[in-house]
Amino acid sequence: MKIINLSLLFSLIFFSNLYSQDVINKTKADSNKVKWEAALVQEEMLDKQNDTIHDNVMWADQIVKYSSQYSKIIKSANQVLGKPNVMPTGGDAKTAWCVKEKKGVEVSGEAYMIVGYDNPQIIKQVVIAESFNPGAIKEIQILATDGTSRTIYNSTPAATTEKSRLLSVILDSPSEFKVAQVKLLMEPDAVPGQNQIDAIAVSDGTDSVKVEINIIPKLKFYANPESLGSVINSSYDETAPMISPDGKRIYFDRKFHPDNVGGHNDEDDIWYSDISKEGVWQVPENMGEPLNNKYNNFVQSITPDGNALLLGNIYKESTGEMFPGVSLTYRTRKGWAYPEKQNIKGFYNDSPYASYFLSNDGRFLLMSIEMKEGSGELDLYVSFRKGDNEWDTPISLGKVINTIANDYSPFLAADGQTLYFSSEGHSGYGKADIFSSTRLDDSWQKWSEPQNLGSVVNTSEADSKYNIPASGKYAYYSTSNNSIGKNDIFRIELPTIAKPKPVVLISGVVRDGKTNEPIDARIIVEDLETGKEVAIARTDPATGEFKIILPAGKKYGFRAIGLGFFEINKNIDLTDIDEYTEIEDEVMALSPIEVGQVVRLNNIFFNTGKASLKAESFLELDRTVEFLNNNADMEIEIGGHTDDVGSEAYNQKLSQARAQSVATYLIGKGISTDRLKVVGYGELQPISFNNDDEGRQTNRRVEFKVLKK
Numbered sequence: 029m030k031i032i033n034l035s036l037l038f039s040l041i042f043f044s045n046l047y048s049q050d051v052i053n054k055t056k057a058d059s060n061k062v063k064w065e066a067a068l069v070q071e072e073m074l075d076k077q078n079d080t081i082h083d084n085v086m087w088a089d090q091i092v093k094y095s096s097q098y099s100k101i102i103k104s105a106n107q108v109l110g111k112p113n114v115m116p117t118g119g120d121a122k123t124a125w126c127v128k129e130k131k132g133v134e135v136s137g138e139a140y141m142i143v144g145y146d147n148p149q150i151i152k153q154v155v156i157a158e159s160f161n162p163g164a165i166k167e168i169q170i171l172a173t174d175g176t177s178r179t180i181y182n183s184t185p186a187a188t189t190e191k192s193r194l195l196s197v198i199l200d201s202p203s204e205f206k207v208a209q210v211k212l213l214m215e216p217d218a219v220p221g222q223n224q225i226d227a228i229a230v231s232d233g234t235d236s237v238k239v240e241i242n243i244i245p246k247l248k249f250y251a252n253p254e255s256l257g258s259v260i261n262s263s264y265d266e267t268a269p270m271i272s273p274d275g276k277r278i279y280f281d282r283k284f285h286p287d288n289v290g291g292h293n294d295e296d297d298i299w300y301s302d303i304s305k306e307g308v309w310q311v312p313e314n315m316g317e318p319l320n321n322k323y324n325n326f327v328q329s330i331t332p333d334g335n336a337l338l339l340g341n342i343y344k345e346s347t348g349e350m351f352p353g354v355s356l357t358y359r360t361r362k363g364w365a366y367p368e369k370q371n372i373k374g375f376y377n378d379s380p381y382a383s384y385f386l387s388n389d390g391r392f393l394l395m396s397i398e399m400k401e402g403s404g405e406l407d408l409y410v411s412f413r414k415g416d417n418e419w420d421t422p423i424s425l426g427k428v429i430n431t432i433a434n435d436y437s438p439f440l441a442a443d444g445q446t447l448y449f450s451s452e453g454h455s456g457y458g459k460a461d462i463f464s465s466t467r468l469d470d471s472w473q474k475w476s477e478p479q480n481l482g483s484v485v486n487t488s489e490a491d492s493k494y495n496i497p498a499s500g501k502y503a504y505y506s507t508s509n510n511s512i513g514k515n516d517i518f519r520i521e522l523p524t525i526a527k528p529k530p531v532v533l534i535s536g537v538v539r540d541g542k543t544n545e546p547i548d549a550r551i552i553v554e555d556l557e558t559g560k561e562v563a564i565a566r567t568d569p570a571t572g573e574f575k576i577i578l579p580a581g582k583k584y585g586f587r588a589i590g591l592g593f594f595e596i597n598k599n600i601d602l603t604d605i606d607e608y609t610e611i612e613d614e615v616m617a618l619s620p621i622e623v624g625q626v627v628r629l630n631n632i633f634f635n636t637g638k639a640s641l642k643a644e645s646f647l648e649l650d651r652t653v654e655f656l657n658n659n660a661d662m663e664i665e666i667g668g669h670t671d672d673v674g675s676e677a678y679n680q681k682l683s684q685a686r687a688q689s690v691a692t693y694l695i696g697k698g699i700s701t702d703r704l705k706v707v708g709y710g711e712l713q714p715i716s717f718n719n720d721d722e723g724r725q726t727n728r729r730v731e732f733k734v735l736k737k
Contacts, residue, residue, distance in 0.1 A: 086145050
């Protein structure tokens with residue numbers, strides 16, 4: 029919420045103009061130069077004004093006492109605290125205080141609210157945000173810490189023609205004491221209907237206070253929302269679009285369509301459409317069974333590889349029934365697998381509604397559910413992965429994100445930090461708006477103040493299910509504005525300022541190194557600096573294809589794991605990338621576990637010209653230790669190789685020393701020396717040409733060969 033001091037702004041502009049005139053009067057220099065210098069002075073003064081724009085306005089920090097409240101959560105006294113939640117739009121809201129009701133009528137008699145401020149100050153103004161049905165305020169008092177009071181406003185309560193207003197009371201002279209509290213007296217009977225108070229502020233200035241929706245600064249869309257057209261949209265209800273991370277497939281929910289699995293009585297079925305190379309969306313298809321049945325079916329998120337879908341609800345295969353919760357399905361050679369229940373420790377939901385999102389790295393499950401310890405209705409929570417289909421206890425994202433009203437429809441961008449969500453509790457344009465916020469650390473408790481995506485995306489209705497592909501080029505969402513039927517699916521091109529941080533989309537394939545057949549494998553990615561696992565992917569078992577999304581600016585190691593095969597490891601340096609990038613054709617050939625098979629240890633690093641191992645090598649070596657422990661009878665040869673730079677004798681000695689460094693590390697971790705043979709091959713067994721840096725780097729390697737299985 030931005031609080032703008034307009035009078036001070038105009039004063040600064042006035043004085044800067046005087047300064048400009050003075051410059052003109054005192055010099056006969058070129059008029060354009062004078063105007064330029066005057067503009068610089070004006071800009072400098074405005075910058076100083078912007079730096080202090082919030083200093084003289086304080087919103088209430090404490091509830092001291094009140095006559096009654098509508099409920100302990102909705103329209104409670106606590107909703108008066110802090111900056112306005114409803115203004116400037118105004119209107120009936122859950123996030124503003126009003127008095128108790130009996131049988132739908134406000135309690136009779138005088139109502140009051142006393143709020144306090146953590147830092148008492150001399151003031152010149154009190155501001156009351158009457159967000160709905162204004163006019164019931166009778167008297168306003170200011171109070172000192174010692175109980176001294178002064179009445180600054182008296183009025184005969186009466187209805188106004190306004191839906192909402194900011195009531196500003198400017199004192200004739202500054203308060204004679206530091207104001208610690210403000211007391212508000214009202215007569216609800218005088219203005220029938222709920223008299224809702226959004227916030228109460230004090231100020232040490234007389235400048236007009238204006239409340240604005242907290243929109244992303246300098247947000248400007250350069251194109252209007254674009255319908256996906258009549259191929260996708262119909263006279264039926266198309267909602268909850270979910271674009272794949274690569275932007276090539278869209279899943280959506282089609283309601284009561286005659287081609288739904290349950291026919292025209294089937295409320296929710298999953299449909300999908302692919303986009304052609306020419307950018308044309310194809311005729312949508314129903315996903316069919318087992319993902320669709322006669323109950324509510326909908327996609328919540330898509331993994332970067334497109335090979336797994338997070339689905340709403342829990343599917344019970346034995347009866348075909350559905351239960352509250354969330355499920356995962358994977359692509360198999362025969363189609364989509366029956367959805368697997370995700371077990372979330374301590375999970376329950378007191379609301380009939382819920383929404384979920386699986387982070388692109390597969391490690392975090394976001395959810396919108398209602399829990400007793402939450403802020404109010406639907407709140408946003410995160411759960412950490414414990415294992416396959418196992419998740420830890422949900423943790424609230426905190427009060428910066430969650431309000432007492434519904435906060436839902438979470439979408440975490442590919443950068444893993446930028447959160448988009450819908451909220452009824454943050455100030456916006458309609459029933460629910462879409463906001464963005466940035467995760468500030470790994471606690472998931474610290475977030476930047478949510479920013480509204482503006483009136484181009486948000487409407488007077490409830491806006492939700494906003495999501496974007498990894499490129500950040502377009503945002504996809506559903507709306508009834510300018511729709512063919514009910515809700516339709518639209519997209520809008522995003523300006524740079526509204527995009528998340530850049531990421532890299534890596535696509536490739538995993539194959540059997542001997543037969544070249546595709547392999548059903550898992551891809552695990554680690555941050556080479558920290559050693560932390562940062563992403564998980566699965567290959568398409570029919571093609572071996574995979575896709576991974578990684579934040580730019582770091583070095584990563586990724587490995588492919590397949591049953592009956594040696595793991596293969598690669599590393600990639602993304603430190604110099606500062607924009608969305610796609611890297612294709614990463615081929616990973618897995619070697620079957622058999623005698624004579626040679627496996628390259630890709631993520632082994634040495635200092636230049638030396639045999640000392642770098643710390644980044646330890647992850648790879650620790651996995652080798654684990655592999656040898658799991659294959660207790662296996663004996664291997666550790667072979668060192670170099671390029672042809674330097675003498676043959678020097679290279680043989682260096683390769684022997686490097687292979688020995690690897691063996692020494694394995695022995696230090698408990699592997700018997702009897703199981704290891706060390707050989708330095710020097711430059712004698714190149715696997716690439718030595719005529720460029722890339723070829724020489726390929727030849728500098730450490731391998732192990734299976735001698736005994």
